[in-house]
Amino acid sequence: MEIVLLTALGVGGATLIGAIIGFIFKNISHKFSDIVLSFAAGVMLAAAVLGLILPAVEYGGGGIVGILITVLGIFLGALCLNLIDKFVPHQHEMNGVDCEKHCNSGKVAKVMLFVLAIGIHNLPEGIAAGVGFGSGNVNEALLIAGGIALQNIPEGMVIIGPMLAAGISKKRTFLYASLTGLVEVIGTFIGYFAVTVASAILPYALAFAGGTMLYVISDEMIPETHAHGSQRGSTYALLIGFCLMLAFDVLLG
Numbered sequence: 001m002e003i004v005l006l007t008a009l010g011v012g013g014a015t016l017i018g019a020i021i022g023f024i025f026k027n028i029s030h031k032f033s034d035i036v037l038s039f040a041a042g043v044m045l046a047a048a049v050l051g052l053i054l055p056a057v058e059y060g061g062g063g064i065v066g067i068l069i070t071v072l073g074i075f076l077g078a079l080c081l082n083l084i085d086k087f088v089p090h091q092h093e094m095n096g097v098d099c100e101k102h103c104n105s106g107k108v109a110k111v112m113l114f115v116l117a118i119g120i121h122n123l124p125e126g127i128a129a130g131v132g133f134g135s136g137n138v139n140e141a142l143l144i145a146g147g148i149a150l151q152n153i154p155e156g157m158v159i160i161g162p163m164l165a166a167g168i169s170k171k172r173t174f175l176y177a178s179l180t181g182l183v184e185v186i187g188t189f190i191g192y193f194a195v196t197v198a199s200a201i202l203p204y205a206l207a208f209a210g211g212t213m214l215y216v217i218s219d220e221m222i223p224e225t226h227a228h229g230s231q232r233g234s235t236y237a238l239l240i241g242f243c244l245m246l247a248f249d250v251l252l253g
Contacts, residue, residue, distance in 0.1 A: 003133075004130070004133050004188065004192050007129065007133070007141070007145045008126070008129070008130070008184070008185045008188035008189060009185060011126060011129050011145050011148050011149045011181075011184045011185070011188060012126075012152075012182055012183075012184040012185040012188075013149075013181060014149035014150070014152035014153050014181070015122075015152045015153075015155060015156040015177060015178075015180055015181030015184070016177065016181055017153055017156065018152060018153040018154060018155060018156020018157040019157070019159070019160055019173075019174060019177035019178075020156075021156070021157050022156060022157040022158070022159070022160030022161060022177075023160055023170070023174075025157075031228065031233070033154050033157060033158065034224070034226075034230045034233070034234050034237075035230070035234065035237045036150075036153065036154045036237075037151070037221055037225050037234075038221075038222075038234035038235070038238045038241070039150065039237040039240060039241040040150035040153070040154065040221070040241060041151070041217050041222060041225065041238050041241065042237065042238035042239060042240060042241025042242035042244075042245070043146065043147035043150050043151075043241040043244065043245045044147040044148065044151055044213055044216070044217055044221075044241075045217055045238070045241075045242050045245075046143075046147070046241070046242045046243075046245035046246050046249065047143050047144040047146070047147035047148075047213070047245055048128075048144075048209075048210045048214055048217070049210070050140070050143070050245070050246070050249045051132055051137075051140040051141070052128065052131070052132065052144065052206045052209050052210035052213065053070060053074065053207060055137070055140065055206050056069065056070040056073060056203045056204075056206035056207035056210060057069075057070045057203075059202050059203040059206065060203035060207075061203075069203050069204060070203065070206075070207040070210075071207075072204070072207070073206070073207020073208040073210070073211060074207050074211035074214065075211060076204075076207075076208050077207070077208040077210065077211025077212040077213075077214075077215065078211045078212065078214065078215040080124065080208075080212065081124060081212055081215045081216065082215070085219070115163065115176050115177075115180065118159060118180050119179060119180040119183045122152075122180055122181070122183040122184045122187065123183050123184070123186070123187040123190075124209070124212040125148050125151075125152075125212070125213070126183065126185065126186060126187020126188040126190070126191065127187040127190055127191035127194075127209060127212075128144060128148065128209035128213055129141070129144055129145040129184070129187070129188045129191065130187065130188040130189060130190060130191025130192035130194075130195075131191040131192070131194070131195055131202075131205045131206055131208075132144040132145065132206075132209070133191075133192050134191060134192050134193075134195030134196050134202065139249075143245060143248055143249060145188075147213075147245065148184070148213075150241075151216075151221065152184070155180075156180075156181070159176075159177055159180070160173060160177065163177075191205065191209065222234075222238075225237075225238075
């Protein structure tokens with residue numbers, strides 16, 4: 001239980017690390033943030049496949065039944081985030097030049113909606129980390145949590161600028177960034193206790209968590225990293241992240 005608590009705090013705390021970097025370096029280049037985000041996408045991709053989806057097939061009984069359970073869970077996870085996206089904006093719709101335009105127009109509400117969107121999206125990511133621990137494989141769970149934490153650093157970085165530009169005080173900006181990280185802590189415990197209390201849902205929960213991670217990678221992270229002319233560097237950063245996570249998974253068993 002202690003390691004789950006520490007990991008939950010680490011996953012949520014990664015957003016704060018990103019926020020602090022955002023305060024210190026207010027004009028971080030897109031190229032740098034895209035490389036970091038791409039690396040995190042590669043790590044998350046490997047974590048989703050190796051730590052969530054493949055175990056979902058195994059815990060589902062293997063064979064056709066295990067595959068069907070896993071496919072169903074993946075699509076349910078993706079559909080869940082798809083429905084969320086219908087009510088809140090995508091992260092990549094409210095940053096960069098567009099976000100600056102909204103901020104300069106004094107539309108604080110739009111910036112806060114952007115921050116709310118990140119907070120909502122963080123819940124299933126936290127659940128994914130918690131589900132990993134619920135499976136009992138600590139090594140896999142730590143790899144999953146590590147991938148999510150890496151993704152949270154650039155995420156924490158990008159929410160600082162828009163809020164400061166909108167006239168929100170530094171104290172409130174840091175508070176709101178902290179709350180988006182707290183959501184992940186809550187999600188981690190939800191995922192952990194859900195599969196601990198009802199072990200029968202484990203394969204579905206693993207696949208669901210994997211589906212949410214695949215959705216975030218494909219729908220948000222990759223488009224964002226390819227939006228500023230650094231496609232090649234971003235692609236290689238993703239491959240490096242994926243291969244590094246693959247090596248960790250094999251070496252740690």
